């Protein structure tokens with residue numbers, strides 16, 4: 001695959017470094033173009049949130065903020081990150097583990113909207129909001145009864161720790177009057193992750209709308225917003241078929257026009273927004289042969305880029321050849337061979353791509369993993385084995401800058 005941005009500034013930067021290369025590189029110009037085109041195709045009545053757990057770096061949040069409705073967060077730490085990066089952006093606070101102190105912190109930060117994931121969360125928030133003298137808006141997160149399309153991860157339609165089962169939602173709606181500090185303004189569904197099929201995603205949204213309309217009628221609820229979650233996928237296979245976003249947006253417009261719908265839709269995407277804006281570059285530090293197979297060792301690995309091992313896939317990559325070779329021995333390498341790309345950790349699980357064919361790969365060449373902008377650095381266990389962290393490099397308007405943020 002060709003990258004959607006140039007890596008020349010990165011190559012020039014790395015050429016001036018002595019230590020073996022190891023860096024994340026994010027192109028913020030590309031990110032801005034991407035969010036403009038994503039949001040630009042949406043029908044009018046759809047609020048677009050960015051789910052910051054996919055990549056919560058300040059430059060990323062600041063690039064996105066002017067183009068989106070707000071941020072979806074899932075911890076008090078994320079509330080603070082979002083507020084620091086873009087104080088004027090609304091926040092929706094989700095997550096199954098909201099504790100009392102976290103909710104207090106969120107109330108103090110004037111979070112605009114809460115996604116309630118359990119009966120106890122409802123009681124906690126109501127109690128703490130009363131103590132703070134506030135009334136706040138909530139959506140109830142639903143785990144629906146119906147089954148869902150195929151996707152890499154499923155969070156609903158089966159037993160999970162997320163949201164509130166459909167029948168329990170109905171009990172809560174029967175008793176909403178008890179929660180005097182909460183204004184229930186709608187429902188939230190986030191059922192699948194990494195779905196690549198726009199048609200099945202639309203069918204799911206149709207079911208969400210039907211259920212919302214039926215509850216609205218039955219309970220006389222003034223529904224303002226239906227949040228249909230994230231979960232729009234990225235196909236990591238080199239010849240993969242990408243999610244048909246224009247088709248999806250046209251379908252949403254038709255759904256919104258067809259029913260008697262007086263509420264807005266909201267969505268909160270992570271992966272789809274930031275996956276393509278970043279890559280992870282590492283240097284080959286050794287190549288060896290073991291029991292007739294070839295192995296390359298990389299400066300870095302799954303402690304910095306856990307995505308391929310958590311998904312158990314071969315992550316797409318490119319080889320960037322380099323020419324200098326300082327050691328007094330022939331340069332180890334392979335030509336037209338299958339090779340396994342391993343990290344520097346002392347565990348056989350530290351593999352980023354297994355038995356993949358390369359045209360040529362030598363020690364001191366660079367390997368660039370594509371589509372590493374979402375769930376790359378941010379889901380990784382950075383300090384296992386105490387290796388130095390990768391450089392985190394951003395490119396914007398011809399300038400490079402760096403962050404030390406975790």
Ligand SMILES: *Cc1c(COP(=O)(O)O)cnc(C)c1O
Nearest residue numbers: 051190193230231232269270271
């Ligand atoms: C993780 C998450 C998202 C974002 O999911 P993507 O698959 O990255 O789009 C949205 N909403 C909730 C509740 C989540 O947990």
